[in-house]
Amino acid sequence: MNVELSFMLKKMLSVALMPWSIAILLSLLALFFLYRHKIQKAKKYLTISILWVILISWAPFANLALKPLESSYERLENIPENIExxxxxxxxxxxxxxxxxxxxxxxxxxxxxxxxxxxxxxxxxxxxxxxxxxxxxxxxxxxxxxxxxxxxxxxxxxxxxxxxxxxxxxxxxxxxxxxxxxxxxxxxxxxxxxxxDFNRPEETGYATVLQSKQLKNTERAWHEYLGILFYKLQGKI
CATH class of the missing domain: 3.40.50.620 (HUPs)
Incomplete structure (x- = not known):
């Protein structure tokens, strides 16, 4: 497979599996069932979509996802000798x-x-x-x-x-x-x-939802976990 095409396909798959893409997919499923006059299923998927958006834009959830990644390594202060x-x-x-x-x-x-x-x-x-x-x-x-x-x-x-x-x-x-x-x-x-580029978790309270910054932090963490999973499946890490 062409290298550029392979790279683009990986990017597309990554985007498709991101939290916001999942929310859109759930909403589309709700519309599909509404079109088919399956009201209960439409309500079910719409409710799941709304709850999912609330969760991924909720500060405690974003902090929980990001903290293990950002706390793995501290700012470098003790620099070894002979670094080229x-x-x-x-x-x-x-x-x-x-x-x-x-x-x-x-x-x-x-x-x-x-x-x-x-x-x-x-x-x-x-x-x-x-x-x-x-x-x-x-x-x-x-x-x-x-x-x-x-x-x-x-x-x-x-x-x-x-x-x-x-x-x-x-x-x-x-x-x-x-x-x-x-x-x-x-x-x-x-x-x-x-x-x-540390994104230190903020003490924003449990009532803080629907914030674009928190959604972005969730997506950053999600992208990293997906990347780690993909590379593990490929035997690259």
Whole structure:
């Protein structure tokens, strides 16, 4: 199968299994049964859909889903010696590059590798982030790009070719770090976790529902758990 097509099919499947997609599917089932004049079944699926939306946008549920991921690794403070590379996964989403800058100024002679593929934009995330780092004062020769990988698994394979078994610092979103670390270690690499973009759970109370932020946090966690499951089924972690 064509690599691009395979990637797109995986993305489509991932979207189809996300919480909001499930809510839409339940609503469509309710409409289907209503059209067939099966009122009780229509009510049943509509009720399930409404309750599901309330659940996935409920702060305690979002916090419960996200906390195990974000608490897996703490902010990197004790930096080992002789680190040659920092890998910045996924471009500069949510100012992730600031963590790379912080660590760059603590590690002599380190190089930053930016990553991030783009299907449609002619300028990849890796290139955009590299430009930002250089504009922030990092010498151009200390910024490398890794723009071909489309998935975290592919990032690990490219990094294996570059560093072998040498330890390096891995920066990504805190909620994505557990999956990334599993993939990189399975590939025989020695990453040192430096999580960024923490979404610290908020004490918003049990009455807090239908919040877009909480829905987004639920979907972030859901996407990670699905990713871990898919990679386990494929034997990649």
């Amino acid at each position: 590379y920092i890998l910045l996964l996924g471009g500069d989403r949510n100012n992730r590059a600031w963590e790379a800058l912080r660590l760059y100024h603590k590690i002599p002679n380190v190089k930053i590798i930016t990553s991030g593929h783009s299907l449609h934009d002619p300028i990849s995330d890796a290139e955009k982030t590299a430009t930002k780092l250089i504009e922030s004062g990092i010498p151009e020769e200390r910024v490398l790009m890794q723009a071909m990988a489309k998935t975290t698994f592919e990032e690990a394979q490219h990094m294996k070719e570059r560093v072998g078994e040498k330890p390096f610092i891995l920066i990504t979103a805190a909620y994505h770090m557990p999956r990334a670390m599993k993939l990189f270690k399975k590939a025989g690499l020695n990453p040192i976790a430096a999580p960024a």
